[in-house]
Amino acid sequence: DAGVTQSPTHLIKTRGQHVTLRCSPISGHKSVSWYQQVLGQGPQFIFQYYEKEERGRGNFPDRFSARQFPNYSSELNVNALLLGDSALYLCASSLFLWSTNEKLFFGSGTQLSVL
Amino acid sequence: TQLLEQSPQFLSIQEGENLTVYCNSSSVFSSLQWYRQEPGEGPVLLVTVVTGGEVKKLKRLTFQFGDARKDSSLHITAAQPGDTGLYLCAGVTAGGEYGNKLVFGAGTILRVKS
Numbered sequence: 001d002a003g004v005t006q007s008p009t010h011l012i013k014t015r016g017q018h019v020t021l022r023c024s025p026i027s028g029h030k031s032v033s034w035y036q037q038v039l040g041q042g043p044q045f046i047f048q049y050y051e052k053e054e055r056g057r058g059n060f061p062d063r064f065s066a067r068q069f070p071n072y073s074s075e076l077n078v079n080a081l082l083l084g085d086s087a088l089y090l091c092a093s094s095l096f097l098w099s100t101n102e103k104l105f106f107g108s109g110t111q112l113s114v115l
Numbered sequence: 116t117q118l119l120e121q122s123p124q125f126l127s128i129q130e131g132e133n134l135t136v137y138c139n140s141s142s143v144f145s146s147l148q149w150y151r152q153e154p155g156e157g158p159v160l161l162v163t164v165v166t167g168g169e170v171k172k173l174k175r176l177t178f179q180f181g182d183a184r185k186d187s188s189l190h191i192t193a194a195q196p197g198d199t200g201l202y203l204c205a206g207v208t209a210g211g212e213y214g215n216k217l218v219f220g221a222g223t224i225l226r227v228k229s
Contacts, residue, residue: 004157031214033216035217035219040221041219041221041222042119042121042203042205042219042220042221042222043158043203043217043219044219045216045217045218048213048214048216050214055210055213055214056210056213056214056216058216090157090158092157097213097214098214098215098216099209099214099215100145100146100148100163100165100207100215103160104160104217106157106158106159107157108155108156108157109156109157
């Protein structure tokens, strides 16, 4: 079975542009979470979606938005890109609204570089 | 704001040596997880510790959760080159109807030389 898949794997944008990152969860998983990992730091929580509804938001500006589709795939959108948005963006999926009773599965991430 | 501090930031050792990585916080977490991340990959869960004072063993890896559930340690016995990677601790914050989320430390980069 395929794991969590993210696209694209790498992306280069310039300041002020907009970017859309995509995530397909493991088949049957209904929850998707997004994390940002800046070089040299641990991942930081951005959003969690479950059954197409936002169920959690981290401390990120409104330039960051996301949505989840009926097939449970998800998109993360970032507007007005800043240099500081350069990071590895990780998507994670779980069967249900995530709790430690189940394992959280991470994708390999999208490496975004903002020039 | 809940923060997790990991130490050391970087560790380079010879094959066969033992090592310990520490994870400390001023906050109490409902549980704590340890992940390993390799270059170009996402983190992979190693263990979840839930009860204060809990000790879990996974082959050569021993994980301990502090009595007050604010700190944890990872001890590796007889390290091997395959143990090389980024080790992340993550505190679990319970969100009720909003689900749980992870608060990660900055990680410890481990390099085991043969």
